[in-house]
Amino acid sequence: MTRAHIDDIPTQNPCAQCGMPIPFPDWIEPGQGRVSYLWKCSACGYRFEAVAIFDHSAIEHPPLAA
Numbered sequence: 001m002t003r004a005h006i007d008d009i010p011t012q013n014p015c016a017q018c019g020m021p022i023p024f025p026d027w028i029e030p031g032q033g034r035v036s037y038l039w040k041c042s043a044c045g046y047r048f049e050a051v052a053i054f055d056h057s058a059i060e061h062p063p064l065a066a
Helices: 056-060
Strands: 027-031 034-040 047-053
Touching: none
Parallel strands: none
Antiparallel strands: 027 034, 034 047
16 A cells, blocks of 8 residues: 655645535555545534545556655
8 A cells, every 4th residue: 555645635624514614634645546535624523524536547547656
């Protein structure tokens, strides 16, 4: 499994409820062809999930070295 680098993690995502920026996700869950991010807003308490879906060709031909 490829480990996430700090540069790969999304930051300052706006809250889906109030729009305040959230510095970093509470939880990151990698999956086959996707990564799920769980966000919690400290301003209003709203929680939501964002999912990044990767191109199918990137899944078929992953890099050989990290």
